[in-house]
Amino acid sequence: MTNFMDTNRMRRWMLLAIVAAALVLSACKTGKGKGDGDDIERQPPIRAKSSDAQERFDRAMEMLRDGQYDRAREAFRLLQAEFGSDPIADLSELYVARASMGPIRLGESLAQEATQAYKGSAEAAQILATLAQSDDVDKRIRYGAKAYHALEMALRGKTNEALSVLADYPSASISDVVLDADRTPVRALLTESFYRAGRNAETLEAAARLHAEVTARHQELVPATDEPLEQPTAGGQSDPTSASQAANSTSPEVAYLRSLEALARQRGFEAAEKNIEEVALQDYLTSDSAFVRAAAGWGLLGEQLADGVGEEQRAALEDLFNRVAPDLVQIGAGLRAAELSMRLAAVGGPKRLAIGFLAPLTGPHKAIGQRAMAGALVAMRAFHHAGYPEVTLVFQDSRADATEAFERLERQKVLAVVGPLDVRRAKQFAPLAQAAKIPLITLTTEAVGQSTPSDAQATDAEGEAEQSAAPYVFRNFIDAAAEARAAARVAFDEIGDRKAAVVYPDVGYGQVTAKAFADEFRDLGGQIVAEISYDRSKSDFANVARRLARANPEAVFLPDSAEKVAELTAFFANENIWGLAPTQKRSKRSKRKQVHYLGTSLWEDPMLIRQAASYVEGAAIPVWFSASLETAPVREFVNRFEAIYGRKPENFEAFAYDSVNWLRSLVLERGMRRPVAIRDALVSGDRHPGVTGTVQMTASGEPRRALRFVTPTDEGFEALEFTAVTGPREVEEASEADEAGDEAAEQDASSQSAPPNESARQ
Numbered sequence: 141m142t143n144f145m146d147t148n149r150m151r152r153w154m155l156l157a158i159v160a161a162a163l164v165l166s167a168c169k170t171g172k173g174k175g176d177g178d179d180i181e182r183q184p185p186i187r188a189k190s191s192d193a194q195e196r197f198d199r200a201m202e203m204l205r206d207g208q209y210d211r212a213r214e215a216f217r218l219l220q221a222e223f224g225s226d227p228i229a230d231l232s233e234l235y236v237a238r239a240s241m242g243p244i245r246l247g248e249s250l251a252q253e254a255t256q257a258y259k260g261s262a263e264a265a266q267i268l269a270t271l272a273q274s275d276d277v278d279k280r281i282r283y284g285a286k287a288y289h290a291l292e293m294a295l296r297g298k299t300n301e302a303l304s305v306l307a308d309y310p311s312a313s314i315s316d317v318v319l320d321a322d323r324t325p326v327r328a329l330l331t332e333s334f335y336r337a338g339r340n341a342e343t344l345e346a347a348a349r350l351h352a353e354v355t356a357r358h359q360e361l362v363p364a365t366d367e368p369l370e371q372p373t374a375g376g377q378s379d380p381t382s383a384s385q386a387a388n389s390t391s392p393e394v395a396y397l398r399s400l401e402a403l404a405r406q407r408g409f410e411a412a413e414k415n416i417e418e419v420a421l422q423d424y425l426t427s428d429s430a431f432v433r434a435a436a437g438w439g440l441l442g443e444q445l446a447d448g449v450g451e452e453q454r455a456a457l458e459d460l461f462n463r464v465a466p467d468l469v470q471i472g473a474g475l476r477a478a479e480l481s482m483r484l485a486a487v488g489g490p491k492r493l494a495i496g497f498l499a500p501l502t503g504p505h506k507a508i509g510q511r512a513m514a515g516a517l518v519a520m521r522a523f524h525h526a527g528y529p530e531v532t533l534v535f536q537d538s539r540a541d542a543t544e545a546f547e548r549l550e551r552q553k554v555l556a557v558v559g560p561l562d563v564r565r566a567k568q569f570a571p572l573a574q575a576a577k578i579p580l581i582t583l584t585t586e587a588v589g590q591s592t593p594s595d596a597q598a599t600d601a602e603g604e605a606e607q608s609a610a611p612y613v614f615r616n617f618i619d620a621a622a623e624a625r626a627a628a629r630v631a632f633d634e635i636g637d638r639k640a641a642v643v644y645p646d647v648g649y650g651q652v653t654a655k656a657f658a659d660e661f662r663d664l665g666g667q668i669v670a671e672i673s674y675d676r677s678k679s680d681f682a683n684v685a686r687r688l689a690r691a692n693p694e695a696v697f698l699p700d701s702a703e704k705v706a707e708l709t710a711f712f713a714n715e716n717i718w719g720l721a722p723t724q725k726r727s728k729r730s731k732r733k734q735v736h737y738l739g740t741s742l743w744e745d746p747m748l749i750r751q752a753a754s755y756v757e758g759a760a761i762p763v764w765f766s767a768s769l770e771t772a773p774v775r776e777f778v779n780r781f782e783a784i785y786g787r788k789p790e791n792f793e794a795f796a797y798d799s800v801n802w803l804r805s806l807v808l809e810r811g812m813r814r815p816v817a818i819r820d821a822l823v824s825g826d827r828h829p830g831v832t833g834t835v836q837m838t839a840s841g842e843p844r845r846a847l848r849f850v851t852p853t854d855e856g857f858e859a860l861e862f863t864a865v866t867g868p869r870e871v872e873e874a875s876e877a878d879e880a881g882d883e884a885a886e887q888d889a890s891s892q893s894a895p896p897n898e899s900a901r902q
Contacts, residue, residue, distance in 0.1 A: 179313040180280055186317070188228035193219060197228050204239055205319065213239035230277045234285055234317060237267035241292055244322055260296050268292060272305070283309065284317035287326045294329060306333035312346035324353055328400055331407050340411040341420065347408030348431035351401060351471060358397045404431070405473055412439035430467040437464025438476055445483045454487050458530050466517045466784045474501040474510040477517075478535035485534045485552045493531045493813075495803050496549040496578075497796075498559030498569060501537040505562070508792060509538070512561060512583060515793030518781050519800040531804050542568035550576055555807060556818050558799045559583055561792070570613045578815045579822060581799045583617045583792070587842055611841040612819055616799050616832075618741065618791060619866060620649060621656040623762045624699065626847045626864035627738040628660035630760055631695045634862045635722045635736050641670040641693035643684065643708065645700050653699035653740060669693050676704060685711040694726065695736045702745035702752075709737075709755035721758030722851070722860065736760065741791070744768075749852050760860060762847050765794035765832045768857040769848055777831045791832075798830035 188194040200215035216232040216239065223229050240261040271277060271285035286305060293302040306329060318326055327350040334343040412421060412435035424436035441460060444453075461484055468477040478501055485494045497516055499509035513535065520533055534552050536545045538560035546569060549557060556579040560566050566588040573580035582588055631637045640661050644654035650673070658668045670691035674684050685708075688696065696717075698705055709719075720726065720734040727734065737759035744761055763769070767778045767788050777797060781789040789797070805828070806812045806821050827836045833845040849860040 179311065180283060180315050181313045183280060183316065186227055186231050186278060186280060188223065188226050190223060190226060193223045193226050193228050197232065200232070200235070204235060205321070207243060209239045209242050227278065230271070230281050231317060233267060234271055234281055234288070237261075237264040237271075237285075237292075238288060238319070238322075240264040240267075241288070241295070244291070244295070244325065261292070264292055265289070280315045280317055284315035287314060287318050287330070288322075290329050290333075291322065291326055294325070302329055303333040303336055306330050307337045309333070312342050312349055324350070324357070324400065327353060328403060331404060335407045335411065340414075340416050343411040344408050344416065344424070344432060344435055347404040347411070347435075348429045351404035351408070351431050352429070354397050354400045354404065355471075358394065358401065361391070361394055361397070401472060405471065408432075408435045409438055409473070409476070412436055413442055418443070425464075430470045434464060434467035434471050434473060434476075437461075437467065438473075438480070441480055441484075445480075445487075454484075454492075455530070457484060457487070458532065462517070462521045466514060466521070469510045469513045469517060470785055472506070472510065474499075474506070474513055474535070475537065477513065478537065481533055481535045482548070482552065485532045492553075493807055494534050494552050494554045495531055495800065495807070496552070496554040496557035496559075497533050497535045497800070498538040498545065498557060498565075499535070499561055500539050500565075501535070503539050509561065511790075511792045512559070512796040514785060515781070515789060515796035516558065516800040518777070518784060518789075518793070519797045519804065521780070521784070531807055533800065538562075538565050538569070542572060545569075546572040546576070550578070554578065555813070555815050556581070556803045558796065558803065563588060574612045577612055577819070579612050579614065579803075579819045581614045581616050581803070581822075583795050583799065584615055585617060585620065587615050587840070588613060611823070611839075612815075614822055614837055614841040614843075616802075616835065616843050617795050618764050620653050620699075620740065622866035623740045623847065624653040624656035624697070625660040626762050626866055627697055627740070627760065628657045628664065628666075629864045630722075630762075630849060630862045631697075631736060631738055632661060632664040632666050635695070635760070636725075637666065637695040637736055639667050639669045639693050640695040640697060640738075641672065641688055641691050642668060642697045643670075643672045643674070643688060644698070645676045645704070646673040647676065650699055654697070657697045657699075657738075674708075676700070679707070681708050681711040682714070684708065685715040685717070688712060689715040689717055689733060692733065693735055695738055697738045699740045699742070701742050702748035705739065705743060705748060705756070706751035709752050713755050719755060719757040719759055722760055722862070724758070743852075744850060744857055746856075749854070749856065753852050753854065756852065759851055760849050760862065761851065761857070762864070763850050764845075764847065765789075765791055766848070766850055766857060766859075768850050769859050771831075773829065774831050794831050798828075798832050798835070801830065802828045802835075 188197055196215065196219055200212050200219065203212035203215060213236055216236045219232040220229050220236065223232075241264050242259075242261075268285045268289035272282060272289050274282060277285075286309060290302040290305040293299075293305065309330060312330065312334070314323055314326055314330065327346065331343060331346040331350050334340075334346050408431060412424075416424075416436075416439065418440070421436040421439050424432050425440075427433050427436070437460060441457065441464065444457060461480055465477045465480070468474065468480075485492070497513065499512045500506055501509050501513075516533055520531070534549060534554055536549060538545070542565070546557075557569075557573060558581050560569060561583045563584045563586045566582040566584050569580060570582070570588045628640070631640060640657075642654045642658050644650035654671065654673075658671060661668060670688060670693065672684055672687050672691075674681060689712075696712075698708065700708070709717075712718075716731070716733050718732045718734055719737045722736055724734075737756045739756075739759055739761045741761065741763050743756075743759065744763055744766060748756065765774070767774065777794070778788060781787075781793065803818065806818050810821065812818050812821060822837045823839060823841075825836060827834045833848065835843050835845045838844055843866075845866055846863040847866045849862040849864075850857040851860050
């Protein structure tokens with residue numbers, strides 16, 4: 141029996157090695173995977189033989205889509221009666237039934253209150269049942285009728301009967317005669333029906349299609365934002381720039397979509413982990429669907445880890461995890477990626493190295509947490525070299541109990557930790573990291589530094605005491621006040637402005653950045669000619685514009701979102717205030733009041749170009765990371781990220797990428813195997829080049845880097861030549877002379893991808 145088990149396990153490991161090789165070879169090729177079956181969604185639409193019938197059918201469809209159900213029903217009935225021998229007649233009969241069903245609203249269609257409100261239609265039920273069983277009609281109509289028959293039964297509260305109707309549906313492909321607005325609830329029913337019928341391959345495919353459709357709609361309602369989890373506040377006021385987004389995120393439709401996303405993941409993963417053949421799962425790893433790849437990887441890794449593994453098999457598992465984890469994150473299954481990372485980190489051996497990562501994987505900020513995870517995972521994939529010791533990322537949910545989460549990381553012997561992303565949670569983790577003497581790099585907008593425990597100071601040697609007093613808590617993320625100070629220095633030192641106005645929203649973020657800019661500009665010797673606050677909730681800024689015009693500034697600092705900037709600068713243009721390129725001076729002959737606009741990183745939004753490009757021409761916008769920065773490290777990161785996730789990375793992804801890559805390079809390239817050595821390296825003053833600029837940690841644990849600037853153009857955002865050092869204010873004032881060294885280090889950043897030198901690890 142033992143020999144049989146060993147043989148079976150060896151067979152699995154050989155298959156896993158083949159899978160890893162196949163993944164490498166198929167990096168640029170994808171397949172559909174199994175389960176597509178009869179894809180009736182891709183067949184051409186049914187059309188009438190008569191042009192007159194087609195025109196009338198098209199008008200009836202417009203009525204149906206517009207919600208004119210009674211008029212649409214009568215129009216389809218007339219078509220059916222007058223063109224009985226035309227292929228359009230059977231389709232018209234189907235839509236008579238659909239019009240009789242009335243409105244089906246996303247977010248309510250399967251809820252209890254909706255089924256109670258649904259009056260039902262005996263005519264619709266009879267038509268749909270007949271068409272669904274008829275072999276004399278086009279199969280697209282037959283399967284469309286079957287889908288609507290199930291949906292109509294579900295609306296009447298007969299869920300089990302509805303699922304039975306779909307049990308023999310040919311595939312996960314829904315007939316194209318089902319209206320776009322009705323497809324989501326039908327997909328949900330189809331996924332559940334396949335699952336209950338034990339049709340596992342079809343369950344996975346149906347769940348993948350449901351998830352893709354629901355996610356696309358979810359992103360339309362609640363688009364991704366690059367704003368941090370908290371903005372600086374003043375006087376206890378919070379920044380309401382995401383108020384409309386917050387309202388959307390709690391709407392009934394969004395709640396319904398989230399429940400369907402969860403259903404799709406649950407059913408798809410259950411099918412993969414229990415009921416699909418191992419060989420089929422390996423085939424699914426090359427699917428063009430991230431959902432299918434994620435579920436298959438989850439099933440394979442879970443099975444292999446459950447069998448128990450040794451160090452000799454760990455490399456293959458590590459490679460598979462690095463390829464599958466981004467897919468798990470992309471489909472919102474960050475918790476599953478975190479679970480796999482914990483189980484993989486538990487595989488022992490002399491080459492076992494781990495870095496912790498804390499991010500919100502549950503709760504309202506789950507999407508932002510998974511964006512940070514995405515950047516971290518790209519760092520792991522980008523610099524993975526077979527045959528060398530590797531670092532495992534061990535993920536934990538930062539919303540969990542802080543003590544328990546950190547203890548789990550300690551048990552995995554992590555050498556350092558990245559995260560969390562919000563100040564409130566970081567303040568709970570910081571003392572734990574300081575006490576455990578494990579470096580913690582937070583991705584927060586404010587410092588959360590911890591004083592060293594008093595017993596750490598008690599040492600005989602003066603040098604040793606100085607080292608023990610160094611922090612274990614660091615920060616590596618954006619700083620709104622530093623952006624404002626950098627904008628002031630660029631205006632004064634680079635552009636040559638001497639008179640500036642500050643126009644700011646009367647909220648915490650606006651107050652903090654306005655004060656930082658004004659203080660810095662005055663300290664440099666400039667004059668603040670106006671400080672004008674405004675209420676963001678208003679839409680009339682004519683008075684603000686008139687006050688600004690009277691001040692006659694050379695530069696205008698405006699810290700707000702791109703959308704609000706577009707509103708304000710339109711009013712400013714009415715007062716003849718227009719933007720001017722940084723390289724140009726105001727013309728005495730121009731009738732326009734030309735100013736140099738200065739923004740914050742919130743300005744780097746396509747909306748600014750669409751709505752305000754002519755108003756803010758030449759604006760200088762500070763950025764921490766931007767795909768517009770044409771440096772080798774940025775280009776490489778953006779290309780890698782887009783290849784995996786199909787979108788461009790932003791600040792959360794970039795800072796997570798840099799932080800993980802920094803720690804990884806200390807562990808592998810410089811051979812550091814103890815947390816205290818990593819802490820000492822972080823505070824040593826060495827610079828680390830990255831996509832967010834070349835960074836250097838100060839003695840207080842705060843980052844110092846050269847902030848770059850971009851400007852809006854018709855083609856997008858373009859890099860400017862300006863840079864300004866950021867960090868704690870005293871560091872900014874003392875370190876301008878080091879920028880040339882920063883730029884040289886950044887040019888060498890791409891060399892990090894070379895395999896680590898063996899001697900460096902001794």
